[in-house]
Amino acid sequence: MTRTTRTRSGINLKSNYRPDEGASETLKNDYQDNLGDPGSYPYTRGTRDNPGGGWIQRELSGEGDARRSNAQFKYLLEQGQSGVDIIGDSPTQSLMDPDHPLAKYVIGTQGVSLCCHDDYRELFDEIPIDEISISSSGPPMFTVASLYLLAKERGISPASVRGSVLQFPFYAEYCGYAYKMPFELHLRMTCDIIEFCSQEMPKFHGFLEDSYFFSEAGLNAVEEAALAFVEIRHVVRTLLNRGLDIDSFAPRIAILVNCSMDFYEEIAKIRAMRRIFARMIKEEFGAKDPRSMAVVIACHTSGLSLTTEQPANNIVRGAVQTVALGLAGIQALEISTFDEGFRTPSKEAHLVGLRTQQIVDLEANITRVQDPFGGSWFMESLTDQVEEKVLAMITDIESRGDPADLVTGGYFKQFFQGAMSRYHQNVSSGEVTKVGLNVLQVPEDEDTLLRDVSEAKFEPLLERAEQLGVFKASRDQSAVRESLLAVFKVTSSDENIMEAVISAVETGATMGEIVGVMREASGTPYDPYGHLTSPIEG
Amino acid sequence: MNNIRILIGILGMDQHEVAAVGIAKMLRDNGMEVIYAGCFNTPETILQAAIEEDVDVIGISSHSWEYLYYMPELMEMLQKEASPIPVVVGGSVITAKDKAALGEIGVAAVFGSGTSDAKIIGSIQKLADR
Structure with a gap:
């Protein structure tokens, strides 16, 4: 796509405008200290x-x-x-x-x-x-x-x-x-x-x-x-x-x-x-x-x-x-x-x-x-x-x-x-001031423009829970368990967690499982809402 | 007359709290006792808190469509109680059609985003007086 460097009337544009050469030293110094050109310290201008x-x-x-x-x-x-x-x-x-x-x-x-x-x-x-x-x-x-x-x-x-x-x-x-x-x-x-x-x-x-x-x-x-x-x-x-x-x-x-x-x-x-x-x-x-x-x-x-x-x-x-x-x-x-x-x-x-x-x-x-x-x-x-x-x-x-x-x-x-x-x-x-809300309102029955598109709903994926259950059952269970235990261990240490998390993700461990185990390793419940039990218990 | 007691809560994973907190403060400033139940409620936790706190009105704030599923559950549970506590629902996501559906399942009042504070207070007072 063409990007013009001129106005419609043909006036050439510079990439940015700054104090000209004839400006006072004070102004130039102030410009350098507080603004700078785009891409220059202190980056005020970009x-x-x-x-x-x-x-x-x-x-x-x-x-x-x-x-x-x-x-x-x-x-x-x-x-x-x-x-x-x-x-x-x-x-x-x-x-x-x-x-x-x-x-x-x-x-x-x-x-x-x-x-x-x-x-x-x-x-x-x-x-x-x-x-x-x-x-x-x-x-x-x-x-x-x-x-x-x-x-x-x-x-x-x-x-x-x-x-x-x-x-x-x-x-x-x-x-x-x-x-x-x-x-x-x-x-x-x-x-x-x-x-x-x-x-x-x-x-x-x-x-x-x-x-x-x-x-x-x-x-x-x-x-x-x-x-x-x-x-x-x-x-x-x-x-x-x-x-x-x-x-x-x-x-x-x-x-x-x-x-x-x-x-x-x-x-x-x-x-x-x-x-x-x-x-x-x-x-x-x-x-x-x-x-x-x-x-x-x-x-x-x-x-x-x-x-x-x-x-x-x-x-x-x-x-x-x-x-x-x-x-x-x-x-x-x-x-x-x-x-x-x-x-x-x-x-x-x-x-x-x-x-x-x-x-x-x-x-x-x-x-x-x-x-x-x-x-x-x-x-x-x-x-x-x-x-x-x-x-x-x-x-x-x-x-x-x-x-x-x-x-x-x-x-x-x-x-x-x-x-x-x-x-x-x-x-x-x-x-x-919020136009249409606290000033300049229109009656509800006249407020129709784009309303149908805006109000169209998307149904929740109620079947996702069951699909996840099938996926969880299909995994290599001992590999998943081992990887979660590794996450637990690393979380309890000072090491960076990412490597253990990546390995767990690779074995098919889910986000909820990995985070739950990290919570447990930090001395808090696996499920903070109290519904689920930990897959590494016992 | 004792102060009106109202429970304000949000259902499911809806974590849009600006309106609920704002309304709770506004009702307190107008002399009501607000029990603020916050986020992550289910119909069970709302009902339990409402009974334990002996509130006059339950207020549900909704900025997610989850309320469409939870509200019929909550209303059914409430109607089994000896003296059902009136429920009001507020939230910008509630459309005119959904508002009518809430009325049908027994929700006493629905407040959209443009509802004035005076109207909300008036509605709650009327319900609490019953």
Whole structure:
């Protein structure tokens, strides 16, 4: 596709605009210290110098079983999608197998049901995992294990696999991805995955900090960024305490941010986060490699900003957010689609989301000039103010004690509950304007546009539990048991868990079994919900 | 008059808590006693908590289709009780058609995402007064 370097009237465009040669030394120095060209420290103006490069365009996919979700990937790739993004159903996201009694009515209805290597094999069937970026919003440990095994099975090097897994050890329990395991174990899993990826899958982002999902509790931009950094800083410190070199893993830290309708502040947030990250990694954690300092920012636009009233309005919201993100400069994007209030995206909504990204990128061509707001009195002031508030909040939170103790002591739980209540109040009172919801409503019987598509339901896969039972019975039982015992043993030690997990996955052990055994090795019940018994007991 | 006691909970694996927490706070601010049961409930755990806590009303928050399966189970269990506790359901995923179906199985009121706080409070007060 042709990308123009001119305006329609024939005016030539530069790849970015900066203070000219005649500018005062003060201005030039200030520019160098606080902004820098795109691709230069402190990366306020962008992580890379890549004019017109756009971003990885993808839409959140996953529904039903792996086969159906694989078809979703293929359809979107045919339509020009440049990466894939997977979401599991709520049991999968919570590391629960589909044969768990609590999973019964939700298997495959809000994402894909994944629990063993065969599922991932089907999910990625004919998907070139070394050519396109595989972004997983699903279980990080099992996505990495299966991608690693798949690469080997296909005769390609795991080192060539690209993509990312979301990490959220601090906040998972309070915002929708409950793992029901001791915090120490979750943090250790996170660090083991990052360490493993930095050695075996160096092109893969083993640490995509997920500030999207927890900010959907109703957090504002400053809170989102501050909590993201508190988590990143703790994970980084933990990895450094293991004796790792900062430059061995920091180049593959990325952040998945949210994007609300607060247009300017969202742009300022991303610019400020790049600068904070660069300075923190360089000055505080001693990175030498510039790639460590340049953080990749991806985005999932806010589902909370959408409404179930007049679903077509959500298309406009997605477009406005995409423009903001294009102006801020991001590396990858998924738009929350117009049917988000009801379901994970339908085929129709997927295409509208992808086309929105393509139109903003190719027709409006907004990334041709990088960081077009750079140097704007308003945007630089807003960026500085957001940065200042974020730094103050990080200091405040860290002054309250060891962040790990704050997690286990319930500080963040309180924080999120407060934010949820505040959000409800702000929408009820009209302080947050939501067109069609708290202003400019239409009568219910006139609210019909795209309603049928949005409300179409997907039936839960009630047969999955039984199918899993058949699969479990077909496995080499002693090999599965041995591999689970090995997971137990490694979890009880200080060794990295990944190798034992990969072996267990390879023998056909399921996610629920492996995680259950890890819970047991940490002195907690195999099934936190009290329904299942451990396969390694006795 | 004693304060109205209401149980608020979410069923199955639905972990969308923003609305439930927001409504719980709002009802507390309006003088009600809220017993917040959080996520991962089944009809059994909801019923048990409702009886133990002697609540006047049960409130279920739903942002996943699981409620379509759990609600008939819960309503059937409640109707076997000596004095069935009235149930209200809230959530953005509930369509007009589903709302009617909930009415048919005996759910006393259904609140969509645009429902005002005043309307929710009024409905619950009326149910508790019965």
